[in-house]
Amino acid sequence: MPVVRLREPLKRLAGDRAEHALEGATVGELLAALERAHPAAGGWILDERGIMRRHINVFVNGEPGGQDTRIGADDRVDVLPAISGGGA
């Protein structure tokens, strides 16, 4: 099962756990599953449309990915704030 890895503050909202094994065939499906499993994190990664927030980056096995990136059973997805979001 693929694993989603979180850092603060998302980790705290997701049961104070950094790693989450979740079902899903794409990054978007994994993130939706994460928000369903942890309602406190709802809306923090995906907006109401179900679209990944603009300044959130995901990396699949260390490589930049996107919401539609396909995920295999052994893949690892890191969710990180993007450097583009830290405006002056």
Next chain:
Amino acid sequence: MTELLVGTRKGLFVLEGEPGSAFEVTDRAFAGEPVEYALRDPRSGRVLASVTSPFYGPKLWYRDDPAGEWEQADGVAVPEHGEAALERIWVIATGETEGTLYAGGDPGVLFESRDGGASFELNRALWEHPTRVHWQPGAGGLCLHSIATWPGEPERLAVAISAAGVWLTDDGGATWRRGNEGLVARYVPDDTPADQVALCVHCLQRAPTRPERMFMQFHGGVYRSEDAGRTWTDIAAGLPSDFGFPLVVDPADADSAFVIPLVADLDRVTPDGRVRVYETRDAGASWTPRGDGLPREDAYLTVLRKAFARAGEGEALELYFGATSGAVYGSGDAGASWFDVATHLPPVLSVAAGERRGASAR
């Protein structure tokens, strides 16, 4: 002692002090994040803050204890799986019944809380209004930025949306009607059909002692209504410019209002390098500049729509405004004289003022 809640591009600053000298920063929260607006509900003492994380989106937070943790309010979202997402909460306002609060934001949304701000519910009638498809955003988005309650009549409410104009309800938000007659939008051709004109209201305020009277700073125009927002009359004659963002009304005197003119929509700074607040004491028939103590030379400030606030009323009226320069100015004598409240904050997005309650956050 007066408390200011100053929302800035880099967090919430709590300032405390007495009018006449610089205030002390007693707390900072949401460091590094844009705080659009913060309000202390004087009924409960609860502080609510609207924060737009550039990473994690807009959230509404509340805290009862200055030393406690902030909690996220529930329900501050638009319906899922639609075409829109909540972009920002621009304003929070107290309602007329115990525990009622409102929050307004982009995209033209109004939320209502009946539990003091712990949870909110979207106003569906405004969200599903059939004219919404024609609503156009202003430069700051489709922002619902002004919420004017009617003292003693909780069912009556006026809200303003940039650039979808004024909306009025007499049934607690079950139905809404426009309140825009008399507004002149100089930024569209004269022959544009009325229902297609984007009405860029910048700020809307009600005179509490005479609730049918309202004042408005428009995108080019300052207006007054004598019929609860149904029709509007231009009262900008005598101002150096009819462009600006915020407006404050003296709650004790329905004839008294204050604006901060900026040069024009293409040059949004204080005119002539001078900072002046303009006061009317006759409901807009005449305006008087008030700048004693404010910068008089080489001062080109921008004061945003939520960055002008008051505490007290009448002769004890205190006025406070912040600029995107990071400076905050105050007056303890209804604008007759001004002092520096703070000089080096991050760009100021909003100011809310009130009597200081309880222990310091430090």
